[in-house]
Structures are given as C-alpha cells and as structure tokens.
Amino acid sequence: MKYCAFLRGVNVKGTNMKMADVCQVFKDAGMADVISILASGNVVFSSGKKVEELKKILEKAMSEHFSYEAFLFVKSQEEVENVWNGNPFEKNENLHSYAFIGNDGVENILMQEFEKASKTGSEDAKIVNNIFYWQVPKGNTLDSTFGKILGKKSLKDQFTSRNINTFEKILNKF
Incomplete structure (x- = not known):
C-alpha cells in the first residue's frame, strides 16, 4: 500500500x-x-x-x-486525496492555505485556539471531514496570533501542517 x-x-x-x-x-x-x-x-x-x-x-x-x-x-x-479534495478555500494569490495532519480530535483543539486568537480580516479556518484548514494572508503565517499558538510545546506532538499545494505535489508522486 x-x-x-x-x-x-x-x-x-x-x-x-x-x-x-x-x-x-x-x-x-x-x-x-x-x-x-x-x-x-x-x-x-x-x-x-x-x-x-x-x-x-x-x-x-x-x-x-x-x-x-x-x-x-x-x-x-x-487519506491524502481526501485532504486535497476537502480544501474549502478558493485559490487566492494573496493568501496561503494550510491543511493540518494530526491526532484524532486535534482539529477541534485547533479550532478552539483559532477562535480565541485575534485575526486579520481575511484569515479564516474551517473543519472539513475532521481536517482543520487555515487560510492566512501571505507573509503573516508566522506573525499571526494563531501562527504563534501553533508553535506551543504542548501541541508539538499533536499535528503538523502543510501548505495545500504540497498535497498536490504529494498526490502527483503517488
């Protein structure tokens, strides 16, 4: 497999x-x-x-x-195909879209953290089929409040994230 x-x-x-x-x-x-x-x-x-x-x-x-x-x-x-196909965000040259891979239930933890964080006007997050997706203006990924939360030690073994374009590259290698 x-x-x-x-x-x-x-x-x-x-x-x-x-x-x-x-x-x-x-x-x-x-x-x-x-x-x-x-x-x-x-x-x-x-x-x-x-x-x-x-x-x-x-x-x-x-x-x-x-x-x-x-x-x-x-x-x-x-599962990788499901991540790619579930992306809820339209392609936008001014925004980065990320999908998160992690432990069962981590999408709910991430959504709670996202909802508590201050956001830019075009920053958004959605859960689709138990996968957390995040969209953020280009250049703001690490500087955004939510981006800083993602670096917490308490979350480090819970998930990893990739730009949505990475999933397309992975699918092309399958």
Whole structure:
C-alpha cells in the first residue's frame, strides 16, 4: 500500500536533515519505493504494514538516526486525496492555505485556539471531514496570533501542517 509520512519539525529550529538521508532511513527500516517531496519532511513510500506499526517503526528509526525526538504522521494515498479534495478555500494569490495532519480530535483543539486568537480580516479556518484548514494572508503565517499558538510545546506532538499545494505535489508522486 502507498503512504505518505509527514514529519514534524524538519529543517526548522536546528533540526536539519537532508531528504536523501531521510529516505535512506526509511529504506533501512524496510520501506519500499521511497521518495521525498520538498525539504519539509514529506516521504512517499510503500509498505504492507498497518499505519500504527509504521508510525512506531519510522519514529524510532528517525529518532535513532538523527538523534532527536521524531514525530510523524502516516496517511494512506486515499487519506491524502481526501485532504486535497476537502480544501474549502478558493485559490487566492494573496493568501496561503494550510491543511493540518494530526491526532484524532486535534482539529477541534485547533479550532478552539483559532477562535480565541485575534485575526486579520481575511484569515479564516474551517473543519472539513475532521481536517482543520487555515487560510492566512501571505507573509503573516508566522506573525499571526494563531501562527504563534501553533508553535506551543504542548501541541508539538499533536499535528503538523502543510501548505495545500504540497498535497498536490504529494498526490502527483503517488
């Protein structure tokens, strides 16, 4: 079965790794057809194992190889397609749209945090099929109140986010 692993915290805040090395770790852990998409920690691969088992195997392998506490989320090709197809926002050259991959129920936590945060006029969030989507003006992602909340230590193992365009690139590699 085809999967995509979404690594959290790759190539930010001192956790730097080459995607070729990440792919090798995946291969050494028994994954097949391994390729990376962008340098933000997206790895497409094949395996006959179940998601829960893959998550444990890959987090352990990544943690040991790179000497950091790895967090990743594994989604099937169908789940990645659902994220792409569920995007509620129209394409707008002035806005970035993000989708969040995470633990069950994290979309509700994110929505509560979003609702409490101060927002720009065109900033918006929606939950579609248990997936949290966020749209923010370009250049404001990290400076927005909600963007700062996303960096909380208490949330770090709960989710990871990707620009919606990344999902299209991942689907093209499946």
